[in-house]
Amino acid sequence: MQTESHTSSPGFDALDRRLLSALALDGRASFSRVAAVLGVSDQTVARRYRRLCADGGLRVVVMRDAHRLGEDQWMLRVRCAPDSAPAIAEALAKRPDTSWVGLASGGTEVLCMTRPRSSGDHDDLLLGKLPRTPSVMEIRAHQLLHRFYGGAQSWVSKLGALTAAETEALRPRHEAAPGHVRITPDDEPLLAALERDGRAGYPELQRATGLTESAARRRLAALLASGAVFVDSECDPGIFGHPVSALLWITAAPSALHSVGEALAGHPGIAHASAATGPCNIIASVLARNTADLYAYLSGPLGQLEGVRHVDTTVFLRRIKQLTYRERGR
Structure with a gap:
């Protein structure tokens, strides 16, 4: 059995990546099971887990899969006055029908993923509260039509921190049933x-x-x-060396929509990709090591994809909500 290496550096190492990759496969796996696969002690896994929670923003939660449940999902782009954007973002984050909220565009745009559980929730947000909110200047709503990557598929798995044998040993043994399911x-x-x-x-x-x-x-x-729910994890991608994140609004030729989406799903930096309504027809999130790395991706693998006609890039300033809302300072 390996022993935990001690270092004076406050950074995270390969074992932390392996632990996070294990939790991405099965977030409810016991520390003893994870420890046995990773070849370390139970105490090491527990200690590393607590440090990742305290210093890396790690949270493990169970999420409803709107795609599997046949529920609508919308990505909102809310343009507002700079001094009001943080407050509007915080208010959206507290709503139970939002699953992701971020600030972008120099602090003048709030990006929000919403999953209304009824037509009333949808109308309340898009036709009621947001249009009447002071300082909201424009609202663009994009309905997500098809998911290419995301949900139970975690970006962490693309890091390749685990061997094929370790991945198989940690993978949950249940298989999703076909068709829509009910909660x-x-x-x-x-x-x-x-x-x-x-x-x-x-x-x-x-x-x-x-x-x-x-x-x-x-x-x-x-x-x-x-498949109605899945176990998901949230952490700061900066601990993996990918502190830059952006949303990509991609316009693909209609005949190439599916092939472009499937290709995006295989790109290492893509954390989520879906077909959508609106001026663009694919919305994707990408993680990068730095702005040069983001440029290399935009001009290389993405720009060279056959069928891509236009890309609008929005760099995130700050995540307000991811998975579930957590009050500031908690």
Whole structure:
């Protein structure tokens, strides 16, 4: 068994990448299982996990898969006065129907992914609250039509930190069922607890739901197997050496839409890619080591894709919400 290396550097090392890659495969895997695969002690995994949470912004949560559930998803571009953008972003982040919020364009644009659970939620946001919000100058709404990469597919897996054998040993053993699936009202207490902490133990889930531990275990296993939900992780991509992130608004020839999207899914820096409505027909997020690396990607692999006609790039200034909202300073 390997021992944990000690260093005076506050940075993260290859073992941290391996641990994060393991959690990207199965965020609820026990420390003992992860330790056995990585060849370190349980205590090392627990210690590294706590440090990643404290210093790397790591969070593990259970997410609903809107694509699998047949629910609408929208990407909003909200242009507003610079002094009002942070407050508007924070207000959007607190809404339960938003899954991602960021600031971009020099602080004059709020980018927001919303998943309305009813037509009323959608109308309330796009026809009610946002248009009446002072300092909102323009709203562009893009409905996501098809996902090429994202959801249960984590960008962390593209780092290649694990061997094929390690990946297979850590991969969950359930397989998604075909067709759309349903989440019932009885599932809401269980999901609420797991959206706060995806690694919550079964005694905690029992207290949150009133189910027995075995019933909570069975229902969560069924939801994961169906694809209705998945375990996702959030961390600062800067700890992987990719501190620059941007949203790409890509216009592809209609006949090349699918081939361009599938090619994007295979690019190492792409964390999410979907076909969308609006002036562009593909929206993708990309991570880069620096601005030179971003330029190299835009002018190289992306720019040389057959069928790409136009690319608009929006660099993020700050993420306000990713996965679930967390109050500043917590």
